[in-house]
Amino acid sequence: MASPIKRTKRGVPEGLWLRCPGCQNAIFRKEAEKRLSVCPECGYHFYVSARERIEQVLDTGTFEEWDGGLRPTDPLEFQDKKRYDERLKLEQERTGLLDAAITGCGMIRARRVAFGVTDSAFLMGSMGSVVGERLTRLVERATEQRLPLIVVSGSGGGARMHEGILSLMQMAKISAALARYDREGGLFISVLTNPTMGGVAASFASLGDLVFAEPQALIGFAGPRTIKATIRIELPKGFQTSEFLLEHGFVDRIVPRDKLKSEIARTIDYCGK
Amino acid sequence: MDTPAPGLDFEQPIYEIESRIRAQQQSGDRRGEDELRRLRRELAETTRRVYDNLNPWQVVQVARHKDRPHTADYLAMAFEEFVELHGDRHFGDDRAILTGFAKLDQHKVMVVGHQKGRTYKERSACYFGCAHPEGYRKAMGKMRMAAKYGLPVICFIDTPGAYPGIGAEERGQAWVIAENMYEMSRLETPVICVVIGEGGSGGALGIGVGDRVAVLEHAYYSVISPEGCAGILWKSHEYAPRAAEALRFTSRDLLRLGVVDDVIPEPLGGAHRDPHQMAGRLKIYLVRALRELIDRPLPDLVASRYEKFRRMGVFLEG
Numbered sequence: 001m002a003s004p005i006k007r008t009k010r011g012v013p014e015g016l017w018l019r020c021p022g023c024q025n026a027i028f029r030k031e032a033e034k035r036l037s038v039c040p041e042c043g044y045h046f047y048v049s050a051r052e053r054i055e056q057v058l059d060t061g062t063f064e065e066w067d068g069g070l071r072p073t074d075p076l077e078f079q080d081k082k083r084y085d086e087r088l089k090l091e092q093e094r095t096g097l098l099d100a101a102i103t104g105c106g107m108i109r110a111r112r113v114a115f116g117v118t119d120s121a122f123l124m125g126s127m128g129s130v131v132g133e134r135l136t137r138l139v140e141r142a143t144e145q146r147l148p149l150i151v152v153s154g155s156g157g158g159a160r161m162h163e164g165i166l167s168l169m170q171m172a173k174i175s176a177a178l179a180r181y182d183r184e185g186g187l188f189i190s191v192l193t194n195p196t197m198g199g200v201a202a203s204f205a206s207l208g209d210l211v212f213a214e215p216q217a218l219i220g221f222a223g224p225r226t227i228k229a230t231i232r233i234e235l236p237k238g239f240q241t242s243e244f245l246l247e248h249g250f251v252d253r254i255v256p257r258d259k260l261k262s263e264i265a266r267t268i269d270y271c272g273k
Numbered sequence: 274m275d276t277p278a279p280g281l282d283f284e285q286p287i288y289e290i291e292s293r294i295r296a297q298q299q300s301g302d303r304r305g306e307d308e309l310r311r312l313r314r315e316l317a318e319t320t321r322r323v324y325d326n327l328n329p330w331q332v333v334q335v336a337r338h339k340d341r342p343h344t345a346d347y348l349a350m351a352f353e354e355f356v357e358l359h360g361d362r363h364f365g366d367d368r369a370i371l372t373g374f375a376k377l378d379q380h381k382v383m384v385v386g387h388q389k390g391r392t393y394k395e396r397s398a399c400y401f402g403c404a405h406p407e408g409y410r411k412a413m414g415k416m417r418m419a420a421k422y423g424l425p426v427i428c429f430i431d432t433p434g435a436y437p438g439i440g441a442e443e444r445g446q447a448w449v450i451a452e453n454m455y456e457m458s459r460l461e462t463p464v465i466c467v468v469i470g471e472g473g474s475g476g477a478l479g480i481g482v483g484d485r486v487a488v489l490e491h492a493y494y495s496v497i498s499p500e501g502c503a504g505i506l507w508k509s510h511e512y513a514p515r516a517a518e519a520l521r522f523t524s525r526d527l528l529r530l531g532v533v534d535d536v537i538p539e540p541l542g543g544a545h546r547d548p549h550q551m552a553g554r555l556k557i558y559l560v561r562a563l564r565e566l567i568d569r570p571l572p573d574l575v576a577s578r579y580e581k582f583r584r585m586g587v588f589l590e591g
Contacts (some may be wrong), residue, residue, distance in 0.1 A: 033552040067590075075530070075587035076521045080506035109503035129586030136583070159474070159496045161506065165532050166518045168474060168496040172482050175451055176458035176582050185457070199496070202475045205457055221446035221475070222437030226501070230437050240442055250445050 020044050032163070036257045040174020042097045043071045045194065045214050045257055045272040049095070050102045053152055056107035057261050058115060064209040065104040066152035067137050072099050072130045077166050084162040087123070095122045097209070099157070105147065109265040114142035116151040122193065126157025127200055132170025136202060137231035143184050148268050152191040153205040156218075161262050171203035178207050189264055192242065210267055213242035219251075284308075287542065290316045316503075326472035327491065332478035332523050333499060335468045335491040337433075342552065343402075344371055344429040347469065350552035351559070352377050355384065358415055363482060364444060368399035369436070369481070372415040377427070378560045383419035385412045385480050386429030388521040402471070403436035410451035411478045413456055416464075424557030425463040425563055427482040433498060435476030450479040455483035455555050458582065459575055461568035465542050465559060467537070468492045471542075472522075484578050485562045487535040488524045489551070494579040496534065500518030531585060 015024045022044025032039060036056055037046040048056065054063050057226060078084040092098060093218055100122035105114050116138045119264035135151065141148040159167040178188060190208025194217035205211075228235060235244045238244050242244075245251045255263045294312045296327040297305050327335065337437070348371070357373040368388065375384040389402035403552040404412075417567075419426050435446055456481075457464060462485035472481070472494030488494055497505075502520060503512035524536040537558050540547035566574065 002431035004364050043456050069591050071589040072588050073587060076519070078519050078521075080516075080519060119379070129588045132586050133588055161497050161520070163587075165522055166496055166530060166586055168478055169532055169582065171451075171475065172454045172478055172582045173459065173585055176482070178525075179455045179459045180579070182455075187301060199475055202450040202479075203454065204451070206445075206448045208452045219447075220442050221435065221450070222442065225443070227437045227439065231439065232341050235439065239439065249486075250441050250448055 003250075018046075020133055021086040026034070043215065043256065045216065047120065047154075047194070049121060049259075050117045050243045051095065054102065054106070056105050057150070057152070057264070058108060058113075058258070059110065062247065063104055063106035063115070064140065065102060067103060067134050068098070070098070070130050070134055072128055072163075073197045074162075075166060076162070077127070080162075080165070085229070089120050095119065095217075097122050099128070099134075100125045100157075101127075101134050103134045105141075105145075108150070108268070109269040111265060112147060112267050113264075113268070114138050114145070114147040114149045115117060116149075118151075118153050118155050120154035120193075121170060123160060123264050124157030125153075125155030126160035126167070127155065127159035127170050127203075128163040128167045129161075129170065132167070132173055135174050136170075136177045138202075139174065139181050143177075143181045143186060146184075146186070148187045148189070148271075149181065149260040150189050150191065150264060151208075152193060153196045153200055154193040155200035155205075156197050158200050158202075164178055168199065171199050175207060178204060180211075187268065189267055191255070191260065191264075195219070197223060199223070206250070209271075210252045210259070211250065212253050212263065213245065213251045215242055215254055215256055217242045268269070275432055279456065281333075283327075285317065286319050287323060290319055295434050299518060304325075320388060320546075323544055324491075328514070329493070329517040329520070329523050330499065332491055332493055333471075333513075333517055333552065335543050335545070336493050338545045339391075339468055340548075342544055342548040343391070343395055343431060344384075344469070345553055346387050347429065347555060348375060348384060348386075350370060350549060351556040352384070353379075359411075361410035361414055364407040369404040369406050369432070370408035370412050374458075375423070375427075377556065377563070380560070381424055381561050382416055382563070383424045383426045384429070385415060385426060386469075387432040387476075389431060389481070395520065401434050401562055403434060403452065404432065404476060404479070405436050405438075405441045406444040406446050406449040409435075412480050413449075416457065416460055420460050420462040423462065425465070425567060426460070426483075427559060428483060430465065430466060430468040430472050430477045430494075431470035431492075432473045432476045433471050434473035435479065442555075450475045453479045454482050454581040456467050458579060461571045461575060462544040463569075463574060464564065464578070465557075465562050465566070467555065468494045469555075472504055481581065482578070484566055484581070485532040486533045487537055487558060487562075488527055488533045489537050489544060489555075490524050490539040492524065494527055495520050509558070530582045535538050548557060
C-alpha cells in the first residue's frame with residue numbers, strides 16, 4: 001500500500017508521525033517510543049536498534065561491552081555493485097556500529113547475565129566473522145563465568161554473503177561454543193525478533209534452551225521469496241511468523257516487548273541460575 | 274553416429290578431439306596409428322589446459338555435471354558393503370540423504386551423504402539433493418548411533434542447499450541444521466566430511482562439522498548459490514558468473530581461507546570423466562584419514578575439532 005509518509009529503507013520512518021505497517025494508522029512517534037517502539041493501536045513491534053534494545057532489557061547503566069574493538073575487514077576483496085570495504089564504511093557511519101552485533105554483560109533485574117544483540121539495520125543484521133567471533137567469545141565467557149546467556153536476534157540477512165564461506169563457518173563456530181556451554185549447564189535464552197532468517201536462524205538463534213519470539217516476527221530458514229520461486233504457489237497467511245512457529249512447536253513463548261525483561265528474569269529464577 | 278552434443282560449452286574443444294579420435298578409429302586406416310597417438314596426446318593436453326584454467330562459474334558447472342559421481346556411486350565403487358538405514362523416527366525417510374553402515378577397507382563406518390539421483394524419477398524423489406528436516410534428523414540419529422557403537426562417521430556433501438519449502442519450514446529447517454552442527458561438534462567418534470560436488474550453504478554444513486573437512490578439486494562450498502547471490506546483490510540471476518568469482522568458493526580458495534583441510538585431486542578432466550579413478554583416490558584419502566583419527570583419545574579428538582572451527586573467520590582487533 002502506498003504510504004504518504006517518507007520511509008527510510010530500513011527501520012522506523014523519519015518524522016513526527018509514522019505509519020504503522022500493522023494497522024496502517026498514523027502514530028505519533030513519541031507515543032510509540034514511550035511504549036518501547038510498539039504501536040499503541042495494534043501492538044505492532046517496530047524495529048529497535050541494538051543500543052535501544054540494551055536500554056530496554058538491561059538495568060539502566062549496567063551494560064559493559066565486551067570485544068568492542070573487533071572490526072570487520074574484507075578477506076575476499078568482495079565486490080558487487082560496490083566494494084565491500086566501502087559498504088562497511090557506509091554502514092558504520094549510518095548506524096554508528098562497527099558491525100551487526102553488540103555483546104557484553106549487564107544486569108536484568110539485578111541478575112548478572114551475558115548479553116548479545118544483533119542489529120538488523122547493519123547489512124541486514126547479517127553474520128560475518130565479527131558477529132561470529134563476538135558471539136562465540138560471549139558464549140565462552142558466559143561458560144567461564146557461569147552466567148545465563150541472552151541473545152536477541154534480528155537478522156534478515158543470515159550468513160553474510162560478502163565474507164563468503166567464512167560467514168557460513170561462523171554458524172558452526174558459535175554452535176560448537178553453545179554445545180560446550182550446554183555441557184557446563186549454562187542457561188541460554190534466545191529471543192527472536194523481526195526478522196530472524198537464514199544462517200542466523202539456523203545457528204545460535206534456534207539453539208536456546210528456551211526460545212522466545214516477539215509477536216508477528218518473520219522467522220525462518222529460507223526467505224519467503226525463495227520459497228515462492230521454488231514451489232510456485234502462494235504461501236499461506238501467517239507463514240513463518242512467530243505464531244506459526246509456536247503452533248509448529250519451535251518457540252516456547254511469544255513475549256511482547258514490554259514483558260521481555262520480566263519474562264527473562266522469571267525464567268532465570270526458574271532455572272536456578 | 275557421433276554422440277549427441279554433450280553439456281558443457283567450455284568442454285567443446287575436448288569433444289572435438291574425441292570425435293576426431295573416433296573417426297580415425299572407425300576409418301580402419303592402418304597408417305593412422307601415429308595420427309591416433311598424436312590425437313590422444315592432443316586430447317590430454319587440451320583437457321589439461323581447459324581444466325587447469327576453469328573459472329569459478331565453470332567449476333560450478335563441473336560440480337553439477339550430470340555424470341558426476343554421487344554418494345551412491347562412491348558407496349558402490351569405494352566401499353565393500355553398504356547397509357542402508359532408513360528414517361528419522363519422527364516424520365519420514367528423506368531420500369535426499371542416504372545413511373547406513375558401510376565397510377571401507379575393512380573399517381566399519383557410518384556413511385551419511387546427500388543423494389541427488391540420476392534419472393528424473395530418482396532426482397524428484399530426492400528433491401535434487403535438497404534435504405528436508407527429516408533428512409537432517411535422520412543423519413543426526415544415525416551419527417549418534419555410530420558414536421554409541423564406536424563407528425567413525427563419513428559424510429559426503431553434495432547439495433544445492435537445504436530444501437526451501439512450506440513443509441521444510443513447518444518442520445523446523447533452521448532448527449535441525451543448528452542442532453546438527455551443535456551435536457556434530459561434540460560427537461564422540463571420528464568424523465570425516467568430504468564435499469564431493471556442491472557444498473550449498475547451511476544444507477551442506479548441516480552434515481559438515483568434522484575432524485577432517487576435505488573437498489574434491491572441482492567441487493565448491495559456498496555461503497549461498499551464485500544464482501542466489503546474484504539475485505540479491507545484482508538483482509538478476511544473469512550475474513551468477515560474477516557472483517561465482519566474488520564468493521571465492523573454489524577448492525583452492527577454501528584451502529587458503531582455512532575452511533578445508535585437504536583438496537583431493539580429480540582425474541584429468543574431472544570426476545565425471547573417470548569415476549572409478551576418482552573413487553580410488555577418495556578411498557585412499559578416507560582410509561588414511563581414518564587411520565590418523567581412530568586411535569586418538571576421544572576427548573582430544575573432540576577438543577581439536579572445536580579448535581579447528583574456533584579459528585575460522587578473519588577480523589581486525591585493537
